[in-house]
Amino acid sequence: MPLQIVRNDITHMRVDAIVNAANSTLLGGGGVDGSIHQAAGPQLLEACRALGGCETGSAKVTPGYGLPCKIVIHAVGPRWQGGRCGEREKLASCYRTSLALARAHDCRTVAFPLISSGAYGYPKAEALRVAVGVIGDFLLENDMMVYLVIFDRKAYQIGEKLFSDIAAYIDDRYADAHAERADMRMRRVQMAIEQEALRQAMAPRAVSAGSLDDALARMDESFSEMLLRKIGEKGMTDAQCYKRANIDRKLFSKIRSDRGYRPSKPTALAFAIALELPLSETKDLLMKAGFALSRSSKFDIIIEYFIERGNYNIFEINEALFAFDQSLLGA
Numbered sequence: 001m002p003l004q005i006v007r008n009d010i011t012h013m014r015v016d017a018i019v020n021a022a023n024s025t026l027l028g029g030g031g032v033d034g035s036i037h038q039a040a041g042p043q044l045l046e047a048c049r050a051l052g053g054c055e056t057g058s059a060k061v062t063p064g065y066g067l068p069c070k071i072v073i074h075a076v077g078p079r080w081q082g083g084r085c086g087e088r089e090k091l092a093s094c095y096r097t098s099l100a101l102a103r104a105h106d107c108r109t110v111a112f113p114l115i116s117s118g119a120y121g122y123p124k125a126e127a128l129r130v131a132v133g134v135i136g137d138f139l140l141e142n143d144m145m146v147y148l149v150i151f152d153r154k155a156y157q158i159g160e161k162l163f164s165d166i167a168a169y170i171d172d173r174y175a176d177a178h179a180e181r182a183d184m185r186m187r188r189v190q191m192a193i194e195q196e197a198l199r200q201a202m203a204p205r206a207v208s209a210g211s212l213d214d215a216l217a218r219m220d221e222s223f224s225e226m227l228l229r230k231i232g233e234k235g236m237t238d239a240q241c242y243k244r245a246n247i248d249r250k251l252f253s254k255i256r257s258d259r260g261y262r263p264s265k266p267t268a269l270a271f272a273i274a275l276e277l278p279l280s281e282t283k284d285l286l287m288k289a290g291f292a293l294s295r296s297s298k299f300d301i302i303i304e305y306f307i308e309r310g311n312y313n314i315f316e317i318n319e320a321l322f323a324f325d326q327s328l329l330g331a
């Protein structure tokens, strides 16, 4: 999956490039900057000295030395001053510049910390939103695996308003007391799906009294066929679709070349989101992969919440899924 939010110490990430949350002197400091210098060894400071500092919103590159990465991209985030001093743009510019530098150095994997969200005081929820927004835009046009490495649990609580809305939505539909009823409903849906599949398999026999081979030959459109048809109908290219779905090219080629490919539920849903399918069509596509949406699953409710609001930003959806400890969409 091209964007993953992980919980780790960034100095342990085995990637081509790690990004440092530096200051404009580039001569080291505390926080993630201190940890990176410590893990890389004194040569890093020597290399930084030669760079002659860096402006806020920009970034410069050194080798990784003792770190398990090829290069370190030293980005200088803004100090939070209340939000009216262009902090957002400067922070976005840090991510954009760093990603451009990673691309220029042929990096395929990059790890970012949540720049400015520590000593520089940028509110974590907002910092995460800026990061996800810029990285998401970049990944629509570029093949790269980006990790957003977050240290503390609190940073996951993104956009309090958004999440209290989702939490309320989940509460409405996910009360434990109703779980049993929902399960029964789910079982009924599944039985209906199975009966329909059986009916369709039997139907050709009734008409032609043919063999099982005949019935199988008349199988409905498969998941992969429906997906390719919808991509065509939407006038999208394959690449636009799999990038929006946060799916890597290899997996997409597998799906494209195998008519009977059975994706996982998050993969199937990622395509529904990429194609901006309304709820009814999302359910059709899911059904092709053998899945349904259930009101007794937090994961499903969150997906429905976004689709019903016409929000098809997969990175925002993944932020929400992440905050509720659910699997993320994509491969």
Ligand code: AR6
Residues within 6 Å of the ligand: 008, 009, 010, 011, 021, 022, 023, 028, 029, 030, 031, 032, 033, 034, 035, 077, 113, 114, 115, 116, 117, 118, 119, 120, 121, 122, 149, 150, 151, 152, 155
């Ligand atoms: N791995 C991943 N994330 C980390 C790590 C780590 N090892 N250590 C801290 N964080 P900060 P800033 C998180 O203060 O706000 C330095 O002194 C941390 O929880 O490192 O951009 C520089 O020299 C927080 O969410 O960077 C500058 O003077 C995020 O990384 C100044 O601090 C960034 O916190 C830059 O401040």
